[in-house]
Amino acid sequence: MKRLPWLALPFCLAASGVLAQAPQTQPFAPPPIEIADPGPGGARIDQDGVFANFYPGQGAGKRPGILLLAGSEGGLGSGTIRMAQALALEGFGVLQLCYFGCPGEPQLLANVPLETFSRGLAWLRARPDIDGARLAVVGGSKGAEAALQVAAREPGIAAVIATQPTSVVWPGIAYSAVMKPGWTANGVPVPFLPYAGTTIGPGGLFARYNDALPALSEHEDAIIPVERITAPILLVCGEADTLWPSCPMTDRIVARLAANNRPAPAVLRYPDAGHEVFGLPIDSNSPFYNHLGSLGGSPAGIAAAHADAWPKTVAFLKRVLR
Numbered sequence: 001m002k003r004l005p006w007l008a009l010p011f012c013l014a015a016s017g018v019l020a021q022a023p024q025t026q027p028f029a030p031p032p033i034e035i036a037d038p039g040p041g042g043a044r045i046d047q048d049g050v051f052a053n054f055y056p057g058q059g060a061g062k063r064p065g066i067l068l069l070a071g072s073e074g075g076l077g078s079g080t081i082r083m084a085q086a087l088a089l090e091g092f093g094v095l096q097l098c099y100f101g102c103p104g105e106p107q108l109l110a111n112v113p114l115e116t117f118s119r120g121l122a123w124l125r126a127r128p129d130i131d132g133a134r135l136a137v138v139g140g141s142k143g144a145e146a147a148l149q150v151a152a153r154e155p156g157i158a159a160v161i162a163t164q165p166t167s168v169v170w171p172g173i174a175y176s177a178v179m180k181p182g183w184t185a186n187g188v189p190v191p192f193l194p195y196a197g198t199t200i201g202p203g204g205l206f207a208r209y210n211d212a213l214p215a216l217s218e219h220e221d222a223i224i225p226v227e228r229i230t231a232p233i234l235l236v237c238g239e240a241d242t243l244w245p246s247c248p249m250t251d252r253i254v255a256r257l258a259a260n261n262r263p264a265p266a267v268l269r270y271p272d273a274g275h276e277v278f279g280l281p282i283d284s285n286s287p288f289y290n291h292l293g294s295l296g297g298s299p300a301g302i303a304a305a306h307a308d309a310w311p312k313t314v315a316f317l318k319r320v321l322r
Contacts, residue, residue: 030108030175033075033101041085045095049119051104053081053096055088056129064134064158064321065093065124067117067150069143071164072109072173074101079279086280090314092321093130095120099146109142110172110180111189117150121157134158134321136231140278141243142182145169145224148253149183149190152228159320160229161313163236163278166244167252168193168222170209193222209244226253227260232320234266236309238273242296246275266316268309272301281307 038044038053045052053076057063066087070080076098084094097120100106105116117137125132136159139147144162149169151160169192172182181189196211203211216223226233235253237246247269254265270277274296282289282303292299 030173033073034077035075035098035102036078036081039078039081039085041088042081042096045123046103048123049104049116050095050123051098051102052076052120052123053084055084055094055096057088057091057093059091062129062131063091063093064136064317065095065127065130065132066317067120067124067135067137067147068094068096069099069117069137069139069146070096071139071141071143074098074109076102082280087314087317090318092136092317093124093127095124108172108174109182110174111184112146112172112182113187114146114149114153114183114185114190117146118154121150121154132156136161136317136321140164141275142173146183148224148226148229151231151233152225153185155230157229157231159231159234159317161234161236161316162253163309164241164244164246164275165235165237165250165253166246167224167226167249167256168213168216168219169224171195191219191221193219204242206242206244210248213245213248223256224253226256227262229262232263232266232316233257234268234313234316236268236278236313237270238275238277238297238302238305239269239271240274240296240298240301241277243275246277268312270297270301270305270308273297273305274302276302277305278309278313279306281310 042053042055045054084096087094099116100109100112106112124130137147138161140163144165147162151157171179171192174180183190195208235250237250239247292302
């Protein structure tokens with residue numbers, strides 16, 4: 001499968017990566033992981049167990065901070081860099097954190113310590129130009145899976161944005177015939193909901209996720225305890241997602257919060273957008289435009305979702321972190 005243009009689509013699961021979530025009869029090599037230079041306005045961070053790019057943001061005085069998490073492409077991708085630069089121009093200090101595929105981090109998205117994200121937040125809080133009381137966690141796809149877990153465990157988070165989200169913890173991407181945990185906490189694997197079946201069937205990857213959800217009553221410890229999140233939450237999903245059921249899982253997050261008498265999250269959902277629902281606005285003349293829709297939805301629907309969701313996301317962050 002052709003690799004998607006991550007320069008334009010930072011929060012999509014890599015097409016070549018997600019195929020490896022299915023157990024295979026023989027292990028195979030993962031695709032290359034990009035560790036891009038920070039680019040204008042950014043700096044490479046490699047200290048205190050934090051490997052990242054940092055963008056200090058425009059403006060005087062202490063600024064709100066954002067921990068920015070990409071998906072299963074890993075590393076420090078150029079697409080997420082563009083998003084970090086755009087957020088820095090809006091006045092946020094942005095730490096684009098690498099949590100696998102970089103020096104000192106797991107090379108696969110399996111057994112990734114949640115403490116990695118805690119270190120990133122601590123690094124932001126220690127900066128004199130960042131207001132540690134105004135920190136947000138923003139993640140897409142597998143990054144959203146991490147963001148929701150981190151926000152449920154970490155006190156003091158002021159905002160959470162999860163795009164293409166999941167309501168449960170899934171297996172890691174281990175390029176192996178054996179399902180492995182995606183995450184650990186204090187050295188202990190975080191329970192996950194196993195995929196449905198052992199191979200990719202006619203329903204593709206979507207069916208492996210969607211068909212696993214009815215068995216959740218047998219794996220309730222895999223549910224992300226979103227009711228523990230004290231910060232305002234924004235969820236973004238595409239109803240035409242063909243990778244995993246992000247909108248039905250969004251509904252599960254909303255229902256769990258309501259069942260626990262927690263405030264309702266803000267939700268942006270788009271009927272003609274798929275897994276590529278979120279990103280910077282993209283023009284129809286862009287060379288990446290015709291790549292849109294490979295994970296559900298149409299190019300026009302996805303471009304419309306980008307154009308609508310991005311300014312609303314920035315407005316949400318400014319309102320909550322003001």
